[in-house]
Structure formats: structure tokens, C-alpha cells
Amino acid sequence: RQTAPRPGKTRVMTVSNQKGGVGKTTTTVNMAAALATFGLRVLVIDNDPQGNASTALNIEHRGDTPGTYEVLIDGTPLREVVQPSPDIKGLYCCPATLDLAGAEIELVPMVSRETRLRNAIHRYLAETEAAGERFDYVFIDCPPSLGLLTINAFAAADEVLIPIQSEYYALEGLGQLLNSIDQLRGYLNPNLEVSTILMTMFDKRTNLSKDVQDEVRQHFPDQLLSTVIPRSVRISEAPSFNKTVLSYDPEGVGAVAYKEAALEMAKQGASTNGN
Numbered sequence: 001r002q003t004a005p006r007p008g009k010t011r012v013m014t015v016s017n018q019k020g021g022v023g024k025t026t027t028t029v030n031m032a033a034a035l036a037t038f039g040l041r042v043l044v045i046d047n048d049p050q051g052n053a054s055t056a057l058n059i060e061h062r063g064d065t066p067g068t069y070e071v072l073i074d075g076t077p078l079r080e081v082v083q084p085s086p087d088i089k090g091l092y093c094c095p096a097t098l099d100l101a102g103a104e105i106e107l108v109p110m111v112s113r114e115t116r117l118r119n120a121i122h123r124y125l126a127e128t129e130a131a132g133e134r135f136d137y138v139f140i141d142c143p144p145s146l147g148l149l150t151i152n153a154f155a156a157a158d159e160v161l162i163p164i165q166s167e168y169y170a171l172e173g174l175g176q177l178l179n180s181i182d183q184l185r186g187y188l189n190p191n192l193e194v195s196t197i198l199m200t201m202f203d204k205r206t207n208l209s210k211d212v213q214d215e216v217r218q219h220f221p222d223q224l225l226s227t228v229i230p231r232s233v234r235i236s237e238a239p240s241f242n243k244t245v246l247s248y249d250p251e252g253v254g255a256v257a258y259k260e261a262a263l264e265m266a267k268q269g270a271s272t273n274g275n
């Protein structure tokens with residue numbers, strides 16, 4: 001069985017892009033699943049009211065299921081809401097329900113409204129580490145906006161993973177995301193860095209995909225993974241079976257690409273934190 005290096009400390013990564021439909025959720029669940037199948041302990045926090053990550057990971061998230069909303073608004077400990085994946089050992093998920101849409105507004109008047117997720121994650125990571133069950137990776141799947149949910153994710157994370165769709169206008173709005181990250185760094189999280197960029201829905205047959213990739217590489221030579229995720233119908237079908245593409249089509253190009261990307265990211269992380 002293939003393995004991946006464990007990071008020196010838990011890597012908390014927010015998967016962000018202010019555009020919708022670029023592959024944030026797909027990247028979150030498949031990178032997480034890949035790392036778990038490589039033997040690592042991985043937590044996915046579904047921070048999008050759509051709950052698409054919960055769906056793809058086959059995690060219960062009916063209206064009354066406690067999840068990210070309760071963590072942010074009621075201060076419920078993650079320990080009480082995190083569920084193990086029924087399919088993949090080592091993979092865990094804090095689910096999201098539609099309630100979470102309300103959190104965007106309900107957070108506004110709250111004390112430490114920007115750092116509630118960070119506090120919850122730090123507490124949970126300390127508890128699990130003390131119990132000898134240290135997480136290697138935490139992925140936070142964000143909605144396509146720069147509201148308080150996303151800000152909570154930026155405040156909680158060490159790293160930003162940006163999926164970029166290989167199409168025209170892919171970089172449009174990216175400047176805004178980078179500006180927000182810069183601002184966040186100043187007042188909430190000085191350590192936050194854009195560590196990883198992944199090209200998704202890549203089409204080898206078109207010059208367009210290559211052109212976008214070249215442009216991204218000019219801006220982010222160190223962050224851009226050399227592995228790209230191809231456009232694949234299997235990848236898009238998997239969630240409707242409550243599966244990641246790794247279980248839905250294990251030998252297919254999508255599963256292979258996500259495993260390769262996850263391994264590349266794990267190696268990069270292992271070398272940058274002196275492991």
C-alpha cells in the first residue's frame with residue numbers, strides 16, 4: 001500500500017477561491033480521502049452551507065445533525081460533532097447543514113466572531129493529540145465568498161490551498177482573494193500562507209488549459225503543484241453516489257490524479273517544515 005509522509009505538525013489548510021464551481025469541494029474531499037488512504041489521519045470541516053463535502057464523504061447531515069453551525073454559534077466542541085467516515089479509515093468530518101447559511105449573519109454581533117473556528121480547532125487538535133490520535137491534516141471547505149465563514153477559515157488555517165479551474169477568467173478575482181489574505185495576515189493570522197495551488201478540470205487537448213497553467217506558474221512558481229486534475233465525468237458523478245472518486249472509480253484518471261496531487265502536497269509539506 002502507498003504511504004505519504006506525515007507532516008511535522010498538523011497542517012490546517014483552508015480550501016478557498018471566491019469563485020464557485022472551481023473544484024473546491026471536489027479537491028477537499030478527494031485530497032482528504034487520498035491522504036487517509038495513504039495512512040494519515042485527516043479531518044474535513046465542511047464550512048459551506050451547501051454541505052457538499054458532507055454529501056461526498058457520506059456523512060450524515062440532515063437538518064438536525066449538529067455540525068459546523070453549532071461549533072461556530074453555540075461553541076459546541078468539535079469532539080461532539082465530528083463523525084468518522086463510514087467508508088475510509090482515518091478520515092473524519094464535521095458536517096454542515098443549511099443552518100450554516102444563517103451563521104454568516106448570526107456571527108456579526110458575536111464576541112471573537114472571526115476566531116471561533118480557530119479556537120474550536122485548536123482545542124480539538126490539543127485533545128486528540130493528548131489522546132495519541134494526532135491529526136495530520138485538517139481541510140476546511142469554504143463557500144465561494146469572502147464573508148465571515150471564510151474569514152473564520154482563514155483565521156484557523158496555516159495554509160491556503162487554492163484550486164484553479166483551467167479556463168478563461170480563472171485568475172479574475174484571484175487578486176481580491178490574495179488581498180483579503182494579506183489583510184487577514186495583518187490583523188488575525190500572521191502565519192497564513194498560500195502554500196498550494198492545484199489546477200482542476202484540466203483539458204490536455206486544449207491550449208487554453210496550458211495557457212492558464214503557464215500564467216498561474218508565473219505568479220506562483222513554488223505553490224503550483226505539477227500534478228493537474230483532468231476534467232473527468234467520473235469525478236463529477238462520484239458525489240451523487242456519496243462517494244469520493246477514489247472509491248467510485250479507483251483506477252480512473254481522476255482518482256490517480258488526486259492521489260498523485262495529494263502525495264506531491266504531502267512531500268512538499270514534509271520538506272518545508274523540516275521533517
Ligand code: ADP
Binds near residue numbers: 201229239
Ligand atoms: P466548488 O466547491 O468550488 O463550488 P465543486 O468541487 O463543487 O466546486 O465543483 C463544481 C462542479 O464541477 C461539480 O459539479 C463537480 O462535480 C464538478 N467537477 C469538479 N472537478 C471536476 C473535474 N476534475 N472534472 C469534471 N467535473 C468536475
Ligand code: MG
Binds near residue numbers: 142
Ligand atoms: Mg463547494
